[in-house]
Amino acid sequence: MAEGPATNKMSEAISRALPFLRRYARAVTGSQKRGDEWVRLCAEVAMQQPDLVAQTEDTKLGVFTLFHRLQQPFGGLEQAGSENSVSGRLKESLTDMAPLQRQVLLLTVLEGFTVADAAKILGIETEAAERSLDEARRELQRVAAVRVLVIEDEAVIALDVADIVRNAGHQVVGIAATEKTAVELAKQHSPHLVLADIQLRGGDSGIAAVNQIMRSINVPVIFVTGYPERLLTGKQVEPAFVISKPFDPDLLRAAIAQALDTVAI
Missing domain, CATH: 1.10.1740.10 (RNA polymerase sigma factor, region 2, helix turn helix motif)
Structure with missing residues (x-):
């Protein structure tokens, strides 16, 4: 037909x-x-x-x-996360959460659903979803601090991102606006995590910078983009996590915890 x-x-x-x-x-x-x-x-x-x-x-x-x-x-x-992952070594991760907490958190802060919609997706009462979200947010506060390299060429955005990272309890080891600086900072500080924009100053590429960094260290990466669907085609090896601008602190905390949990070192 x-x-x-x-x-x-x-x-x-x-x-x-x-x-x-x-x-x-x-x-x-x-x-x-x-x-x-x-x-x-x-x-x-x-x-x-x-x-x-x-x-x-x-x-x-x-x-x-x-x-x-x-x-x-x-x-x-x-x-379960790998014991060889960064988060395994830190003894704290997003997967330490109960499954329901994790699902509600990701549906709301990552995918932008309301709590009521998340409850509908999961087949639970809205009140149960609200409790799970509150519990998930409390768990995020317990994720151990890690060293984070920020690759971002817009100064105001870079400072905002750095503040969010620090307020989430992590250490910012450097902010890079170019591929060269990003690679140098990564070699100097051996970050646990890289948070990278895709387009950098002077036509540089955040993706190219990350590829260079990955030649010397195996580190999880979170890419920031206004078009996440372009990086999520399922046709290639892709970032541990992709988030869209603008993002709230809960989303960044969840992204950091998840990226650390899924990428072995």
Whole structure:
């Protein structure tokens, strides 16, 4: 049977939601490979049975709800972090949270859902989601301090990011506006984490800077971009975490904890 305009429109809407589901799945599973496998399953079901998504007014909400409905019969999405990871050595991580706390936190601060929408996605009461979010935020305060290198060419934004990092309890070892400076600071300070913008001063690339840094040290990276879907194609090795400007302190804390937990050193 030929697809009609409504079906095509729904398929396009589902496709637009998938990069964000991919980001969430990787964060909640702690694995790019495992997260992408779940997303592929969800995408196949959504495309074959779009009515399962069409039951909600918002397509992204419907896709995320379907994602959790599909994984429930097979157990939790989460898996334990590696003892060889940075966070394993620090004894604190995002995966120390109860699964529900972690899911509510990521759905709200990472994906921008309301607490009520997060509750709907997870199939729980709004009050339970609110309690889980409060508990998750308290847990984030316990994540051990790490050394962070900030790669950002806009001075005001760089200072704001540095303040957020420090207020989250971490140490900023340097701020770099160019590829050369970023590489030099990384060699000098051996950061636990790199927080990098994509476009730098003078046409330099944050991605190129990170690639150079990774030749000498294996360090988790958080990329900052206004277009996260462009980095979340599932077709290449990608950052441990991708966040969008502007971001709030809770999101950065969650990103730092998650990046440290998923990348072995």
